[in-house]
Amino acid sequence: MPNAEKPAASVETQLEEILEHLRRMDARDKLRTWGGFIRGIIAIVPIILLLWSSWYFVKHGPELMKMISDTAASSAAQFTEGRIQSAADQMMR
Numbered sequence: 001m002p003n004a005e006k007p008a009a010s011v012e013t014q015l016e017e018i019l020e021h022l023r024r025m026d027a028r029d030k031l032r033t034w035g036g037f038i039r040g041i042i043a044i045v046p047i048i049l050l051l052w053s054s055w056y057f058v059k060h061g062p063e064l065m066k067m068i069s070d071t072a073a074s075s076a077a078q079f080t081e082g083r084i085q086s087a088a089d090q091m092m093r
Contacts, residue, residue: 057064
């Protein structure tokens with residue numbers, strides 16, 4: 001049986017093939033670099049939001065707590081007033 005090997009390519013042809021592979025690798029590396037940059041930016045966004053919300057809470061914390069406590073107190077007062085009113089109505093019957 002005859003040997004089915006490819007004839008040996010010339011050195012210039014082999015070098016051209018190597019250069020072509022390197023060009024393709026360079027293009028892929030550029031895409032990977034941009035993709036890594038974009039992923040990095042996306043990863044930084046939650047950290048920025050956390051820092052901003054922490055700063056906002058430190059700066060406006062007392063105002064927020066006062067607003068929350070006022071809302072809770074008014075809700076409790078309305079609930080208690082409704083209970084007292086219903087208890088008074090039941091006694092009147």
